[in-house]
Amino acid sequence: MSHRTTRRTVLKSTAAVAAVTLASPYVRGAYAAGTITMGCWDHWVPGANNALTKICNEWGEKNKVEIKIDYITSQGEKDKLTAAAEAQAGTGHDIMSHRDWNIRTHQRVLEPLNDVVDSMIKKYGPISPVAEYLAKNKGTWYGIPTTVGSQVKPCQTRFDLFKEHAGIDVQAMFPSDESKWDKATTDKWTWDAFLDAAQKLHKAGFPVGLPMGQTSDAVDWVGAFFNSMGVVFVDDKDNIKVNSDETRKALEYMKKLMAVNPPEVYAWDDAGNNRWMISGKGSSIMNPPSSWAVAKRDNPSVAEKIWHHPMPKGPKGRFVGQLPQFYGVWSFSKNKTAAKDLLLHISQKEQVAQLVEASFGYDLPSFKSMYDLPTWKTVGPPVGVSYGYPPRGDEQTSVFGAPARAEVGAQMYNQAINTVMVSKFTQGNEKLDDVIKWAEKELEGTLRA
Amino acid sequence: MADTVQSWISVPDTAAPPVKKKGFQKFVRRRSTIAFLMCAPLIAVVVGLVIYPAFYSIYLSMLNKAQTRFIGLGNFTWLMSRDVFWMVVWQSAIFALSAVFFKALIGLITAHLINNLPDKGQRKWRGMLLVPWVIPLALSTLGWWWMFDPTHSAFNWLLKGLGFNEIAWLSQPYWARFSVILVNVWYGAPFFLIMYLAALKSVPDQLYEAAAIDGANAWQKFVHITLPMMRNIMAITILFSLIVTFANFDIVQIMTAGGPRNTTHVFATYSFLTGIRSGDLPLGSAVSLFMLPILAISAIFILRGVRKRGREIG
Known part of the structure; x- marks a missing residue:
């Protein structure tokens, strides 16, 4: 049978193909609204990634958007390397999660997200000042604070050891109901009280373990301590203020405190204090509930005697180190509108509750109005162990580097100028004035940024 | 004997004239060309992963932090x-x-x-x-x-x-x-x-x-x-x-x-x-x-x- 192609049949076929091609965007297929690719921080809590994947996929199905998530570990700074490579190449995921100062590092290739953040602030009230400092520049938000991976580092205390050897009952002082906190009692929880307890616990063979290396756990708690003592390194007008009486007093205090810490704290990485606590040797660290969660699995008898509660108070207030994470949308993203919609969805309280639950209370939203989620009150043992983990009462969040310009603060934080300074004085036994001079010179260098 | 010598000498005269190869074929069959072609993948790798990054790194080191301005040394x-x-x-x-x-x-x-x-x-x-x-x-x-x-x-x-x-x-x-x-x-x-x-x-x-x-x-x-x-x-x-x-x-x-x-x-x-x-x-x-x-x-x-x-x- 011969099939003859005529001019008429060719014209007909061409018209049909053209009609299908032109009409296809309007046909609502499974992923009609395209694809969003996400590079997200790989959570250390087993199962926590699944909660985020589930939330994103549910939204994707509803909105006909295909979601592809790559979970990237922060081990060896792989997430930061990936972000740096994508920013440099101008291609990559649509949404990328950024830790600590990374939003400010990449802001020139990040999409402004004021519409999303402003709507959240309108709905949930004030946002953490640390999140604002790290993600907002000249009125523009370049990142949205995530729940996943965001954390503070309050006291994590062995309440049994503190009660027995230092005579302090932290559970009674900070019960798992904020309305029962008595200001007169909590006001007694000062750095002097902490030092006194640390000395007694050292004598009893259960020293506190406060890292003094150059990683974030060390930088964060030392930063919070310096803030509570009124130490300013560089102000918001680029003035170096570290040479002050406050700094001298703070360093003298540190000399006494570090003398009752195990000597190896100078070499600890972020896991060092966790191991110290889990081993049962330590009486207190300053950390998120990650060490409690691991102890729950590996050494339950230690886990059930842990209690999270606010940091000690100093002359200028009570501060806790906060390290939020953010989602950023690259300016070269191919699906910006859908990406923003997805981020808005993830940030709603219902979704936040699921994420907090999946991480056993480790993940911390940046809105104080969300600290009433049930997980922190119910998780245990002991029940209510993490109630004091989110900043409550008079505890304020802080990040080392503030109030300097974020570019300057980032250098100060990443070069751990505060912990190196303390180490030089307490471990290296350098003269106080020499240490301050060294810090001044280093800070002068950071102003170049 | 003389015939033999004569015929031996006359060989070039009777042999077919050599075919002149086209320029491209000749170029491709050259030893140096073959050597280059065989090394080309390695050269591409060295250029792409060693020489280019090295020069890019030199260029990068002369920019400001935001990579928006040339600041020399x-x-x-x-x-x-x-x-x-x-x-x-x-x-x-x-x-x-x-x-x-x-x-x-x-x-x-x-x-x-x-x-x-x-x-x-x-x-x-x-x-x-x-x-x-x-x-x-x-x-x-x-x-x-x-x-x-x-x-x-x-x-x-x-x-x-x-x-x-x-x-x-x-x-x-x-x-x-x-x-x-x-x-x-x-x-x-x-x-x-x-x-x-x-x-x-x-x-x-x-x-x-x-x-x-x-x-x-x-x-x-x-x-x-x-x-x-x-x-x-x-x-x-x-x-x-x-x-x-x-x-x-x-x-x-x-x-x-x-x-x-x-x-x-x-x-x-x-x-x-x-x-x-x-x-x-x-x-x-x-x-x-x-x-x-x-x-x-x-x-x-x-x-x-x-x-x-x-x-x-x-």
């Missing part, structure tokens, strides 16, 4: 005004020179020991001693880190068991430096061993026999025969190791991440700190490029020596 001059940077330079030199010295010494001694073993047993020893070099470095360094662990060090457990005091391996600057150098020596000595062993095997036995006849003792044989015959291999091995050790990243990053108090940072880890962790890629590039002149000068001197000795032997 601004990053370099700024670095040179920093105490921490000079500490890094000093530490990199201590790290590389001492590690290479001990690797060369241990390699030389073990190569001699193995060379003097009977042939039958040599293979086993060679295999065993090469193990540190073939294990992925990140993995073996992690093993070492566990042994030096600040809180649960296996070495300290042993020391304590033997009645000695514990050592703050990674928290005291001097011990931390010692620890990272030790791991580098452990990892790199087998490379020297294998290179020196190959060099030793190539020394003709007749030289030693002649020396023995002349009454030379073992030391004299070593100084007057072995060392001169090995000098070129030794120089090249040292140069290669110096380059690799100067650029080492894994060991310091895993063991100390540059601490305590920045006292173990080397160029690569400090470059990572400034470039990736602090988000200043141009400054990070400038730090890593500081290695270039140091290594280039040492390469020029060492290779000049190798060429000179090569000419003398030739």
Whole structure:
């Protein structure tokens, strides 16, 4: 049978193909609204990634958007390397999660997200000042604070050891109901009280373990301590203020405190204090509930005697180190509108509750109005162990580097100028004035940024 | 006979004239063209992954932090005004020179020991001693880190068991430096061993026999025969190791991440700190490029020596 192609049949076929091609965007297929690719921080809590994947996929199905998530570990700074490579190449995921100062590092290739953040602030009230400092520049938000991976580092205390050897009952002082906190009692929880307890616990063979290396756990708690003592390194007008009486007093205090810490704290990485606590040797660290969660699995008898509660108070207030994470949308993203919609969805309280639950209370939203989620009150043992983990009462969040310009603060934080300074004085036994001079010179260098 | 000669001579006249190949075919069949085509993939890899990044790194090091402005040598001059940077330079030199010295010494001694073993047993020893070099470095360094662990060090457990005091391996600057150098020596000595062993095997036995006849003792044989015959291999091995050790990243990053108090940072880890962790890629590039002149000068001197000795032997 011969099939003859005529001019008429060719014209007909061409018209049909053209009609299908032109009409296809309007046909609502499974992923009609395209694809969003996400590079997200790989959570250390087993199962926590699944909660985020589930939330994103549910939204994707509803909105006909295909979601592809790559979970990237922060081990060896792989997430930061990936972000740096994508920013440099101008291609990559649509949404990328950024830790600590990374939003400010990449802001020139990040999409402004004021519409999303402003709507959240309108709905949930004030946002953490640390999140604002790290993600907002000249009125523009370049990142949205995530729940996943965001954390503070309050006291994590062995309440049994503190009660027995230092005579302090932290559970009674900070019960798992904020309305029962008595200001007169909590006001007694000062750095002097902490030092006194640390000395007694050292004598009893259960020293506190406060890292003094150059990683974030060390930088964060030392930063919070310096803030509570009124130490300013560089102000918001680029003035170096570290040479002050406050700094001298703070360093003298540190000399006494570090003398009752195990000597190896100078070499600890972020896991060092966790191991110290889990081993049962330590009486207190300053950390998120990650060490409690691991102890729950590996050494339950230690886990059930842990209690999270606010940091000690100093002359200028009570501060806790906060390290939020953010989602950023690259300016070269191919699906910006859908990406923003997805981020808005993830940030709603219902979704936040699921994420907090999946991480056993480790993940911390940046809105104080969300600290009433049930997980922190119910998780245990002991029940209510993490109630004091989110900043409550008079505890304020802080990040080392503030109030300097974020570019300057980032250098100060990443070069751990505060912990190196303390180490030089307490471990290296350098003269106080020499240490301050060294810090001044280093800070002068950071102003170049 | 005359016919034969005539016909032999007449061959060129009767043979068909050679076909003149077209230009492109001729070009393709040229030996040099084939060689180039066969090397092309390698050249592409070298250009793409070595030459381009190297030049890009030089370009990057001359930009400001936001990479929006050309600042010439601004990053370099700024670095040179920093105490921490000079500490890094000093530490990199201590790290590389001492590690290479001990690797060369241990390699030389073990190569001699193995060379003097009977042939039958040599293979086993060679295999065993090469193990540190073939294990992925990140993995073996992690093993070492566990042994030096600040809180649960296996070495300290042993020391304590033997009645000695514990050592703050990674928290005291001097011990931390010692620890990272030790791991580098452990990892790199087998490379020297294998290179020196190959060099030793190539020394003709007749030289030693002649020396023995002349009454030379073992030391004299070593100084007057072995060392001169090995000098070129030794120089090249040292140069290669110096380059690799100067650029080492894994060991310091895993063991100390540059601490305590920045006292173990080397160029690569400090470059990572400034470039990736602090988000200043141009400054990070400038730090890593500081290695270039140091290594280039040492390469020029060492290779000049190798060429000179090569000419003398030739």
